[in-house]
Amino acid sequence: MDAKKRFDEIAEEIKKVKIQGAGNIAKSALYAYSLIPTKESIKKLLSLRPTEPMLEKVLSLVGKKSYMEILSHFDSAQNGINRYVIKLIKNKDRIFTHCHSTNVVNALVFAKKSWAKFEVYNTETRPLFQGRRTADELRKAGIKVTMFVDSASAIAMEKENRKDKVYVNKVFLGADALLHNGIINKIGSGLISELAYSHKIPVYIIADSWKYSRKKVPIENRSLNEIWNRAPKDIRIKNPAFEFVPKKYITGIVTELGIMKYDKFVKKMRN
Ligand code: RI2
Numbered sequence: 001m002d003a004k005k006r007f008d009e010i011a012e013e014i015k016k017v018k019i020q021g022a023g024n025i026a027k028s029a030l031y032a033y034s035l036i037p038t039k040e041s042i043k044k045l046l047s048l049r050p051t052e053p054m055l056e057k058v059l060s061l062v063g064k065k066s067y068m069e070i071l072s073h074f075d076s077a078q079n080g081i082n083r084y085v086i087k088l089i090k091n092k093d094r095i096f097t098h099c100h101s102t103n104v105v106n107a108l109v110f111a112k113k114s115w116a117k118f119e120v121y122n123t124e125t126r127p128l129f130q131g132r133r134t135a136d137e138l139r140k141a142g143i144k145v146t147m148f149v150d151s152a153s154a155i156a157m158e159k160e161n162r163k164d165k166v167y168v169n170k171v172f173l174g175a176d177a178l179l180h181n182g183i184i185n186k187i188g189s190g191l192i193s194e195l196a197y198s199h200k201i202p203v204y205i206i207a208d209s210w211k212y213s214r215k216k217v218p219i220e221n222r223s224l225n226e227i228w229n230r231a232p233k234d235i236r237i238k239n240p241a242f243e244f245v246p247k248k249y250i251t252g253i254v255t256e257l258g259i260m261k262y263d264k265f266v267k268k269m270r271n
Contacts, residue, residue, distance in 0.1 A: 101174020
């Protein structure tokens with residue numbers, strides 16, 4: 001296929017969230033860049049999903065490292081993450097997660113394959129229902145999964161649900177951006193983290209350290225049609241795709257560098 005046509009196809013798939021998740025976006029953008037390696041390509045690729053520092057990180061390495069070197073980071077980081085996440089999982093855990101994160105799903109599948117007996121509660125994640133993908137991938141790996149609508153997150157975590165003594169006792173969230181004062185992840189993540197904090201349920205961020213950014217990262221606002229196609233014109237609709245989670249709600253962060261308190265991670269990244 002013609003390189004320009006393929007480049008445009010990948011760009012469209014990233015824009016429309018057919019290619020989703022910080023890592024997958026960064027890898028696909030790298031491939032698209034390899035087809036047309038120009039400054040304009042970088043500009044175009046960066047504009048597709050503004051809340052993705054990993055995309056920027058990968059494109060900034062082009063020319064300094066080979067494609068193979070850049071790509072090899074993803075697997076080695078995931079392997080590191082898997083090894084640390086398994087240390088956090090105990091028998092009979094009920095782990096709550098939101099949206100779809102490759103880093104989170106891969107770590108859970110690795111834990112299941114290793115030995116761990118746990119189950120997952122997850123959210124469907126409106127408006128694009130990325131939670132369905134999470135539920136499906138976990139199910140295929142033999143993990144018991146129960147899905148809730150986003151607005152039932154409180155019920156999923158509430159005490160009444162704890163009668164069987166097996167209750168949500170950990171929240172694992174992925175991330176799009178790791179900032180000095182907290183993280184950015186899919187819309188709903190702030191609410192879920194605040195809820196978990198109020199129930200004293202630990203929240204762990206599971207993410208590749210290449211998502212770290214020293215810059216101000218904007219929150220992407222997406223098409224209103226994702227919320228309500230052909231809505232009456234006089235109804236205002238907002239569709240922020242992401243949400244900030246302040247570090248006070250984060251018990252720890254798991255990256256390929258280890259399990260750390262959030263401040264320690266930031267300090268390490270700054271050095
Ligand atoms: P990976 C996703 O963004 C979600 O917010 C998710 O938590 C994050 O990327 C995870 O990234 P989107 O592309 O762990 O679904 O997959 O908007 O790298």
